[in-house]
Amino acid sequence: MxxxxxxxxxxxxxxxxxxxxxxxxxxxxxxxxxxxxxxxxxxxxxxxxxxxxxxxxxxxxxxxxxxxxxxxxxxxxxxxxxxxxxxxxxxxxxxxxxxxxxxxxxxxxxxxxxxxxxxxxxxxxxxxxxxAERPSPVVMPAGRSAEVRTALQLTEERLGDEMRFEEVAAAVGLVPRSLARRFEAEVGMTWRATLRRMRVLRAVELLAADDAPITTIAHEVGYGSLSAFNAAFRELTAVTPSGYRATFTR
Missing domain, CATH: 2.60.120.810 (Jelly Rolls)
Structure with missing residues (x-):
């Protein structure tokens, strides 16, 4: 046995x-x-x-x-x-x-x-x-169609850059209006909201990886302002980046 x-x-x-x-x-x-x-x-x-x-x-x-x-x-x-x-x-x-x-x-x-x-x-x-009856809010966006999944991949690869939705749409072969409808239908949020969530989730990975300063992480994921980064992070996780990192070692 x-x-x-x-x-x-x-x-x-x-x-x-x-x-x-x-x-x-x-x-x-x-x-x-x-x-x-x-x-x-x-x-x-x-x-x-x-x-x-x-x-x-x-x-x-x-x-x-x-x-x-x-x-x-x-x-x-x-x-x-x-x-x-x-x-x-x-x-x-x-x-x-x-x-x-x-x-x-x-x-x-x-x-x-x-x-x-x-x-x-x-x-x-x-x-x-x-x-498990209370799932974590740390959920990553996903798509069903090849165009949306490619758009998500392109977005993730350039989180620290200044991106325009029109550029992403052109890269996957769709006009912006069509890709926007796809995002709403498959991801359940706009591309801008998806970008914000993906930046926060990348920050979670970086917070877990080492003791890099939070300001450095904010810039690496595309935020020029620490206050804007803190606000976006708190919106998704309900805590600040430093408070979230502290939960790893409690």
Whole structure:
């Protein structure tokens, strides 16, 4: 009999998109760095202090733009109930972090877990399944059509530049009005709002990567004003950049 649940940690260098499918319910946390996840046309950013809960047997694509360290817990499908959603990203509270740390003692093995370990893993599942009912707002925009996905890629590649929507539309072969309608239909927001969100999400990755000054990060993602950067960041995350970075180490 294989273990009801087990944990492991792993370090990664930058990697391109890789499909992941596991036969257990998968709790994935980024200890350092940030991961990008995509499933069923939706995309998420997973910085430290957040977790992703992936239902067994359901595919997700994972990319690692910068070096990262992850901590994972896998639950046998007969040990815990299935998560409500295919993939959910949510904030970890101190209890969940403490339980995840304690679970790290038990790696993959053939023998069943001892009673204490079973109780700890069950408690972690109960806490994180509940936290998953309140998803994190750190969601990345995604599109369905080739034109919108290309427009998103071009926008992401030039976050620190002065971009014009007309230039993006021309690059994907559409008139601005047509691309604007595509954004509203596929992304659910305007291109300008998408640009603002992508800049904040890139800032989240940079905040997780190292201790670079917040002013430097603001300029790198295209903000000439620190106050404008702080306002955009707070609008999406409800905290300031410095407050968000502090959650990584609490």
């Amino acid at each position: 294989t273990r009801e649940a087990f944990a492991f940690t792993r370090s990664f260098g930058p990697t391109g998109p890789t499909e992941l499918v596991v036969d257990r319910h998968y709790l994935l946390c980024a200890s350092t760095g940030a991961l990008r996840l995509e499933a069923e046309g939706q995309r998420w950013l997973l910085p430290p202090a957040r977790a992703a809960l992936l239902r067994a047997g359901r595919p997700a694509t994972i990319a690692i733009p910068q070096p990262a360290k992850t901590a994972s817990v896998l639950f046998h499908v007969d040990f815990v109930p299935p998560p409500q959603q295919h993939l959910t990203v949510f904030d970890l509270d101190p209890l969940a972090r403490a339980l995840a740390s304690e679970c790290g003692t038990w790696q993959e093995a053939e023998e069943p877990l001892p009673p204490y370990a079973r109780a700890i893993f069950a408690a972690l599942a109960a806490v994180t399944w509940r936290l």
